[in-house]
Amino acid sequence: MSETMALVTPEPKRPRLSVEAERRSRPAGSGGRAVGRTILYAVLIVAAAAMLTPFFWMVMSSLKDANSVFSVPVRWIPEIFVWENYVEIWTRSDILTWIRNTLILSVTVTALQVLTGSFAAYGFSRITFPGRNALFLLYVATIAVPWQSYMIPQFILLSNAGVANTLWSIILLQAFGAFGVFLMKQFYETVPEDLSEAARLDGLSEYGIWWRIMLPLSVPAIASLSLLTFVNTWNDYLGPLIYLRDPELWTMQLGLKNFVSSLYDTDYGVLFAGLVISVVPIAVIFLLGQRFFVEGIATSGMKG
The missing domain is CATH 1.20.5 (Single alpha-helices involved in coiled-coils or other helix-helix interfaces)
Known part of the structure; x- marks a missing residue:
């Protein structure tokens, strides 16, 4: 009990x-x-x-009339939403051609920079050869050289090659980038060398290791490089200004700049509608890839 x-x-x-x-x-x-x-x-x-x-x-x-854009005091919310501005930018300009050219350049340059940057980065990080570190340091040091210092001889070279006033001029200018090589090399150094050694024992060549092992593992770094390259190419103004003289080859930046006829004869509501259209693709791409972008930047700064 x-x-x-x-x-x-x-x-x-x-x-x-x-x-x-x-x-x-x-x-x-x-x-x-x-x-x-x-x-x-x-x-x-x-x-x-x-x-x-x-x-x-x-x-x-972009939803205001021309007289209300720079009103004093600033009106943050328009009294009347002028949705016709987005219709007028399509009818009064050749914006579809500008978007097409900018998209072609951005996608092509991004693909080439990812391809060339990752391939060169693999050689610098995984293949030993005399002068590798010195060559890599010299190549990365070109980032500090301003483009304005050599754009004139570069323009002469491309003009003599017969690619001036074509989209190929911008593609050739930006197909290679030292920053992409640096970013990808830093990420490759976080991948264990044992994976490459095991692949070599299985008979895989260096090209196969790069294509079948390193590239699939470097998705965050590739996403970061792709996003940065796409944004820089999409927003580039000076390069197209120098090389693209034909209106049929104009990009968004050149087209919107030439849409402004004068300071007092510009419908700024329509112009801002074009600016919003030019920003939307970049905003969408960044929102979709921000997780990979942050992960790629974080891991590329680490060494295994």
């Missing part, structure tokens, strides 16, 4: 800690970390708002 009572006897309730006791039981510094985190979030929110404000103003300006 006593054993049965001992089994059913409830355990004594533990006394609840007071508020002051609970506060003492918390780890030291937790309150300070919470305050720091709150301040960090507030700073990030303010920074995000500051970066998104120009984009918001551009979108709202």
Whole structure:
């Protein structure tokens, strides 16, 4: 009987800690970390708002009439939404040709830079040859050389080759990039060398290792390089300005610039509608690939 009572006897309730006791039981510094985190979030929110404000103003300006775009004080929300601006930019300009040319250049240059950059990066990271480190350092150092310092001899060279005033001139200019080689090399160095050694023992050539092992493993780095290259090519203005003189070859940047006839004779509402159209593809691509972009940038800065 006593054993049965001992089994059913409830355990004594533990006394609840007071508020002051609970506060003492918390780890030291937790309150300070919470305050720091709150301040960090507030700073990030303010920074995000500051970066998104120009984009918001551009979108709202594309829905205003020409006289309301630069009104004082600034009207953030238009009184009347002029949706006709997006119709007029399609009817009054050759924007479809501009988008087509820009898309051709961006996709082609991105594919070539990923191909050439990853291939060269594999040679610098996995193949040993005399002067490898010095050659890589010299190649990467070209990033610091401004394009304006050699664009004239480059223009003469491409003109003599007969590719000036063609899309091939921009493609050849940007098909190779030292930054892409550097980014891919840093990622390849995080891949264990044991994978390459095992593939060599199985009879796979260096080309096969690069194509069948390294490329599939480097999807985050490829996504980062693709996104950066696509955005730079899409937004490029100086290169097309120098080489593309035929209106049928104009890109978005050249087309929108030539759409502005003069400071006082420009329908800025229609112009901002064209700017919004030019930004949308980049925004969509970045939103779709931001996870791979962040992962690729983070892992490319690490060494295994």
